[in-house]
Amino acid sequence: MCAEVRDSLVELTSKLIQLPSVNPPGFTVNIIGFIKDWLTSRGFSVEIREYVKDKPNAIVRIGKGKPVLILNGHVDVVPPGDETRWSYPPFSGKVVEGKIFGRGSSDMKGGVAVLMMVFSKLAEKIEKSGAGTLILAATSDEETGGHPGVEALVKDGILRGDAAIIAEPSGSFRYYVGEKxxxxxxxxxxxxxxxxxxxxxxxxxxxxxxxxxxxxxxxxxxxxxxxKIPSELVGVIRNSAEAYYEAVGKSLGLRIEDFERVVGxxxxxxxxxxxxxxxxxxxxxxxxxxxxxxxxxxxxxxxxxxxxxxxxxxxxxxxxxxQPNYTPPSERIVSLVHEGISRVLGREPKPIIVTGATDGRYLRYSGIPTVVYGPGELGLAHAYDEYVTIEDLVNTYNVLSYVITKFFNL
Ligand SMILES: [Zn+2]
CATH class of the missing domain: 3.30.70.360 (Alpha-Beta Plaits)
Incomplete structure (x- = not known):
């Protein structure tokens, strides 16, 4: 990848962190306005949908016809908590030794930055090829239920497609196929x-x-x-237990089996x-x-x-x-993400399910196969000194470029 893309990813992530969008109350007018301007200045036409005052969503689509791939990320963040416990101010977006610090860096402004960059880089190619439609939706209110965000957009028929990727923090070597x-x-x-x-x-x-x-x-x-856990998920539950153990369990003296029980x-x-x-x-x-x-x-x-x-x-x-929900490993979007991680990063990818809910459930309930894959770590979301590594931003950008290119056979 060229240094230019890497620098733009860092700059964009920092900028998004500097536009506070703490939920509650979930005011996202400024950050959605910034995203709209960023996309508009690159020649895209952005639609704003606001179901609850001050919680707008920005949607942009390019290309036409099927298949339709949706890229989604939420722009709201949880409160910073006691600001004196942060090493750098939570809305500074400060870059230190390969990490970008701030509330929302992992969950999930880093992910939104990756999606914006991937979308703008591949748009022209998709448009010219006539291979289908790519939608980018930057949405509000995920942290308090997503009702005026993804849920409303799905109900309204705005988010309708053949597959979806949500760039919540999975880390670049894992992806989520489901949630409890x-x-x-x-x-x-x-x-x-x-x-x-x-x-x-x-x-x-x-x-x-x-x-x-x-x-x-x-x-x-x-x-x-x-x-009885569905047999295609038994290995996934084991992966999830290992992921939670690595992220938060080791230091507490817990065992992988404890997590296997609580996840399954x-x-x-x-x-x-x-x-x-x-x-x-x-x-x-x-x-x-x-x-x-x-x-x-x-x-x-x-x-x-x-x-x-x-x-x-x-x-x-x-x-x-x-209802709990998952996308079967046999779905094309799942195998593409799996293949993308192993080909681009050269590591054995790990599908997992998570214990908390994401906006992915609304997409899955409406029948859209959905994979969660984005920069940032499981254990860092909602924590003090939340950060995302530049390496993770770059890795997920490269994997998603691969996945989208393959999805549309570009
Ligand atoms: Zn999130």
Whole structure:
């Protein structure tokens, strides 16, 4: 690659970091405006779609007809947290020894910069060849659910295609083919109030809730012992466990097997508990919010039903449910990314699934085979001193150029 592309990748990533787009509140007018101007000045015509005020999306397409390939990246970032814990200011985009620092460098302004550069470099070739359509969508609000971003664009028919690549941070030697689903419920215990000195007169809602929580854990353990992971994903789960272990597990003394279990089964995390009003009263109300993530092959509604029929002492409310999803390794876009990594970088690529949700789910729900591949590391997203390496930017740029060139048979 020429030094010019490398310098442009660094400069563009830095510039995007310097345009804060912290979510919440998720104001992205400035950064989307910058991306629009950048593309317009290179001769592209950019469409802006704004479903919620101040959370616009920019879409640009070139070429015509099928096949259609979508490139997507979100421009919002999570808050920087305590700014004094950063070695460089979080919105400086400072370049130090081959790394670009700042909030969003890994997740995922580095990825957006790579997509913008790849798009602008290959556009003319695709247009002239008549080989199909390439879409670039820079979107808002991924960090708080993506509803006015990718979800709305899919519903509106703007993002429709034969394959998609999202440049979330996978690292240049890995790619994501799927993600776990969500199952969040609330357990509510009701009792009868009484004076705390005579608890036999009351019915203690906190005791009821705690006993039900222990029972819920047993029910989920039992559910997990019966899970069948789709056979084409067994190796993928092992890869994921290794990736999490390398990124965040080693230093905590965890084992790869621990991650294999948490990725491949329903995870269990009571996140919030509330109840009672005074120490000398028998509480008549207590509630708990439980976050569970379900692997591909499991329907989160089955988890809800298992808890509902096994827990007799509490009411269960469903807070949020989303289906796990994955793109089968046999899809063309998956094999192209796999081939791209191994040919361009000369390393054995690792497909993985992730425990959190990305905007990829909206594309997959609508039937678009989707691969997540971009610069940055799993463990760095949302962390202090978040950075992306220049090497990763260059690697992913080269791999994506290869993938897109092959996709359109250029
Ligand atoms: Zn992200």
């Amino acid at each position: 689903g969500l199952c969040q419920v609330k357990l509510v215990a009701r009792g009868r109030p009484a004076h705390g000195s005579l608890p036999i007169l009351g019915d203690n809602a906190i005791m009821r809730l705690v006993n039900s929580l222990i029972k819920a854990r047993e029910l989920v353990d039992d559910f997990n012992s019966r899970i 089964t329903v995870s269990f995390n009571p996140g919030v508990i509330r109840g009672g009003s005074k120490i000398n009263m028998v509480p008549d109300h207590a509630e708990l919010e439980l976050d569970m993530r379900v692997p591909p092959g499991v329907n989160p509604n089955d988890v809800v039903n298992t808890l509902r029929s096994g827990l007799k002492d509490v009411d269960l409310e469903v807070l949020d449910v989303s």
